[in-house]
Amino acid sequence: MTRTLIPRPLTAEAFAPYGEVIEAAAAARQAIPINYGATMRFHDLARIDVAEGGGEPCVSIFRSQPLPQPIEIKLMERHPLGSQAFIPFGGRPYLVVVAPPGELDPDRIEAFLAQPHQGVNYAKGTWHHYSLALEGESDFLVIDRQGPGDNLDEVELAPEQRWTIAL
Amino acid sequence: MTRTLIPRPLTAEAFAPYGEVIEAAAAARQAIPINYGATMRFHDLARIDVAEGGGEPCVSIFRSQPLPQPIEIKLMERHPLGSQAFIPFGGRPYLVVVAPPGELDPDRIEAFLAQPHQGVNYAKGTWHHYSLALEGESDFLVIDRQGPGDNLDEVELAPEQRWTIAL
Numbered sequence: 374m375t376r377t378l379i380p381r382p383l384t385a386e387a388f389a390p391y392g393e394v395i396e397a398a399a400a401a402r403q404a405i406p407i408n409y410g411a412t413m414r415f416h417d418l419a420r421i422d423v424a425e426g427g428g429e430p431c432v433s434i435f436r437s438q439p440l441p442q443p444i445e446i447k448l449m450e451r452h453p454l455g456s457q458a459f460i461p462f463g464g465r466p467y468l469v470v471v472a473p474p475g476e477l478d479p480d481r482i483e484a485f486l487a488q489p490h491q492g493v494n495y496a497k498g499t500w501h502h503y504s505l506a507l508e509g510e511s512d513f514l515v516i517d518r519q520g521p522g523d524n525l526d527e528v529e530l531a532p533e534q535r536w537t538i539a540l
Numbered sequence: 541m542t543r544t545l546i547p548r549p550l551t552a553e554a555f556a557p558y559g560e561v562i563e564a565a566a567a568a569r570q571a572i573p574i575n576y577g578a579t580m581r582f583h584d585l586a587r588i589d590v591a592e593g594g595g596e597p598c599v600s601i602f603r604s605q606p607l608p609q610p611i612e613i614k615l616m617e618r619h620p621l622g623s624q625a626f627i628p629f630g631g632r633p634y635l636v637v638v639a640p641p642g643e644l645d646p647d648r649i650e651a652f653l654a655q656p657h658q659g660v661n662y663a664k665g666t667w668h669h670y671s672l673a674l675e676g677e678s679d680f681l682v683i684d685r686q687g688p689g690d691n692l693d694e695v696e697l698a699p700e701q702r703w704t705i706a707l
Binding site: 395396397411413415417421423430432434435438458461490492504515516519 | 631659
């Protein structure tokens with residue numbers, strides 16, 4: 374018996390407590406024409422915050438399989454030492470499930486439906502579910518932290534704290 | 541009157557003098573199953589080298605228009621203070637035009653045809669042409685450096701030093 378979580382559309386404003394949405398539909402102040410007019414640069418869209426404790430940026434590809442539906446949220450994780458950005462490049466939507474930093478409050482978990490052109494950057498310490506691909510195998514470019522220290526906290530939810538995603 | 545440059549297929553081996561190819565078809569040592577088996581992590585695919593002179597990583601989106609064909613290589617640029625990574629996420633191929641670090645040698649310019657699932661990371665100081673989209677408007681996730689200092693050198697080629705790309 375779980376509770377139902379209805380994903381909201383992913384917008385920069387709604388996601389602001391958790392980090393940044395990485396998308397070209399950014400504020401005009403961030404759009405700079407370069408390359409003699411051939412390219413528009415949407416500049417500095419995510420705070421890559423990985424230097425704590427001697428950390429460095431790490432670029433990886435995550436190839437994720439969709440979980441069986443209905444998707445149940447049974448655990449959450451956070452990276453106390455660094456931010457983590459996901460940018461999809463397979464053309465598929467995906468789910469973003471987050472909760473505010475601090476001690477995990479399962480009642481404050483919320484879900485967003487991200488479109489194929491939208492990436493997200495989880496701020497350091499933001500609770501999130503691991504990669505939730507939809508529709509099929511999905512590749513994400515990931516920018517996170519490598520370096521010394523334990524950069525993963527994981528919490529398993531008790532049965533009454535769990536959520537089922539309504540899709 | 542220009543010379544003709546024939547693009548080679550982009551492979552990690554051929555591109556090694558210039559940086560890394562960012563793609564999931566990486567060496568098996570870099571593939572790590574995570575997320576209880578739902579995700580394969582192709583780990584640490586690019587050397588993000590942006591700390592010199594107080595630099596920090598910067599994540600942007602470049603939205604590039606194809607140049608008119610035939611594409612002529614008239615100028616090259618480099619970033620002396622940091623690496624620059626391009627990961628396409630529009631599903632289109634693109635061109636990568638590079639030359640070895642040091643003083644630019646126009647005779648050593650070479651071209652690669654990158655497939656939609658391949659990104660590239662130009663090592664610090666590597667000569668390259670700016671973003672060369674093919675087939676239509678193309679978005680790239682870019683990871684480069686922001687911070688103090690002049691991080692752009694640009695060289696215009698004399699007419700006899702120029703190349704035309706054969707496509």
